Amino acid sequence: MDLLVKAMLEIEQLLVDLYGCEADLDDADFLLDTLRAAADAVGSKVVDEVVHRFSPVGVTVILILAETHISIHTWPEHGYAAVDVFVCGEGKDPNKAWDSLRGALKPESLEMKRLTRTIGETRL
Amino acid sequence: MDLLVKAMLEIEQLLVDLYGCEADLDDADFLLDTLRAAADAVGSKVVDEVVHRFSPVGVTVILILAETHISIHTWPEHGYAAVDVFVCGEGKDPNKAWDSLRGALKPESLEMKRLTRTIGETRL
Numbered sequence: 001m002d003l004l005v006k007a008m009l010e011i012e013q014l015l016v017d018l019y020g021c022e023a024d025l026d027d028a029d030f031l032l033d034t035l036r037a038a039a040d041a042v043g044s045k046v047v048d049e050v051v052h053r054f055s056p057v058g059v060t061v062i063l064i065l066a067e068t069h070i071s072i073h074t075w076p077e078h079g080y081a082a083v084d085v086f087v088c089g090e091g092k093d094p095n096k097a098w099d100s101l102r103g104a105l106k107p108e109s110l111e112m113k114r115l116t117r118t119i120g121e122t123r124l
Numbered sequence: 125m126d127l128l129v130k131a132m133l134e135i136e137q138l139l140v141d142l143y144g145c146e147a148d149l150d151d152a153d154f155l156l157d158t159l160r161a162a163a164d165a166v167g168s169k170v171v172d173e174v175v176h177r178f179s180p181v182g183v184t185v186i187l188i189l190a191e192t193h194i195s196i197h198t199w200p201e202h203g204y205a206a207v208d209v210f211v212c213g214e215g216k217d218p219n220k221a222w223d224s225l226r227g228a229l230k231p232e233s234l235e236m237k238r239l240t241r242t243i244g245e246t247r248l
Binding site: 075121 | 132137139141143144171172174176178182184186188190191192193195197199202203204206208210212232233235237239241242243244245246
């Protein structure tokens with residue numbers, strides 16, 4: 001196959017399932033602060049924020065970064081949270097955001113998936 | 125290891141890099157409509173939406189679903205878009221959302237990653 005790939009940037013995305021969290025996963029203000037601290041830890045600029053509270057419990061917080069996002073969805077009744085750290089930008093280390101998140105959420109156990117995405121052009 | 129895992133729900137998350145898109149990736153209204161159609165295709169309820177336009181080009185749209193999200197980040201100058209389909213809910217098929225997105229965005233090529241996340245409790 002005569003395929004020319006012109007890659008612009010390879011970035012690592014972290015997707016983490018957190019179980020048995022000690023933190024209050026129904027506290028939207030705390031979760032927003034936690035995500036802001038994570039964005040700060042990785043040196044990413046937050047350009048927009050969305051917070052949604054579910055009834056009777058559960059919160060979604062998503063920070064729109066200069067060009068990608070950090071998100072959390074919580075199920076407080078199970079102590080469970082789903083975190084995605086998708087941080088675009090050369091030299092940005094998503095692990096710094098993750099370390100910050102982990103310290104705040106205090107999971108008993110977790111499962112992390114790491115994947116690499118290539119942002120740019122592919123020409124046939 | 126004496127580990128009891130109490131799984132609530134296994135869901136499939138799709139993460140797709142789209143290259144050489146024919147669609148106008150700088151048209152925020154079109155992208156919002158495209159994501160709404162994808163949520164509709166999978167039968168998910170949209171509870172919140174965020175649209176952010178970057179300067180000089182580029183758009184992020186995220187739909188908050190009843191409990192997770194569909195997101196797109198675009199780099200129109202490269203014909204590139206990053207799509208995440210994270211649809212929680214028993215019997216919801218994320219491939220229906222993806223088929224809708226693919227039809228609208230018309231990528232020349234793509235790279236899709238599929239992963240399974242377990243939402244629920246883990247007890248030690």
